[in-house]
Amino acid sequence: MTLTVDRLLIWDFDGTLAHRRGETGWSILLAEALDAEEPGHAHSGDTFRPHLRDGFPWHQPEVAHPELCEPEAWWASVRPVLSRAYEAAGYAPARALELADAARRLYVDPQVGWALFDDTLPALARLTEAGWTHAILSNHVPELRQIVAGLGLDEVVAFISCSAETGYEKPHAQAYASVLDALRPAEAWMVGDNVVADVLGAEELGIPAVLVRRPDPRAARYADTLAGVERLLGDAVVA
Ligand SMILES: [Mg+2]
Structure with missing residues (x-):
């Protein structure tokens, strides 16, 4: 499959797009x-x-x-x-x-306990409409793909990189490379709820990042909701 990607959003999964019964852990x-x-x-x-x-x-x-x-x-x-x-x-x-x-x-049972955040599908749909391609980059279990599919996210996400398949955990540079080398986007942003793995790790590699859902003073950009991410991206594109 050859995918031509202009603008790519790399999403963390757990705590960002989905959660288990309101608690991650x-x-x-x-x-x-x-x-x-x-x-x-x-x-x-x-x-x-x-x-x-x-x-x-x-x-x-x-x-x-x-x-x-x-x-x-x-x-x-x-x-x-x-x-x-x-x-x-x-x-x-x-x-x-x-x-x-x-x-x-x-x-690993997507039918028990896992749920998308309420804002996940609407935000991803609008961002797709605005020209963004979605990837997931997750430190997770080997069954991540079945969990993502069970939640109906596989239809909006073009690419999944799971640490249990690649052998690299964020914020390792090779974890990020597993997405960027495969898709070669013209522009990429990272979005996640873990300031170290998702935000500081990405920015270390020159990938702009947005922290979501769990504020931390170390993050330059923060949004409470994924709608807030859309606003930040909009501003960045305009700027
Ligand atoms: Mg997370």
């Missing part, structure tokens, strides 16, 4: 997986949060991980992280591994 997921597996459990995301601050591929974005570019290899690296968090909550090791697998099944 694996700690919430681990508590949710218990709802079916251990009815009556007393845990919340707070139980697991301290145990999930390390061990995922995106916690070391400076390290490439080509050895994890196959779904089972990727999950084999993350499974012990999830199971240790369950062990820390008091579950026996064998049960903790079962719960880790339940959390995986829950996370």
Whole structure:
């Protein structure tokens, strides 16, 4: 497929275009997986949060991980992280591994828990109308494409680059190159909710970026909503 791209918007996925039940985060997921597996459990995301601050591929974005570019290899690296968090909550090791697998099944099911933000489809449609092509660049799980398709986003997004397929996590320069080298746009902007991975990482490479939904003083451009992104892009084009 040859795609001629003039103006490209590179979108982060999680926390920018979509979210899981209003909360982005694996700690919430681990508590949710218990709802079916251990009815009556007393845990919340707070139980697991301290145990999930390390061990995922995106916690070391400076390290490439080509050895994890196959779904089972990727999950084999993350499974012990999830199971240790369950062990820390008091579950026996064998049960903790079962719960880790339940959390995986829950996370990759686009029908359960995932939702687009209300402004996502309208903003992307208007931006398409205005001549922008959309790509997703995400630090995510190997099943990102099925989640994106399940949310109906695959019809408006021309290209997806997922770190679990490329082996590079944002803000690694090669993560950005995975999109730019494939599409060779005349102009590109990055939009995302993570100031380090999405905004500072892109700008380091000369890609202008907009922080969305989670303000941070380190970002030069910020918008609460994707309509705000449209305004910033409009201004930039006029300028
Ligand atoms: Mg995000």
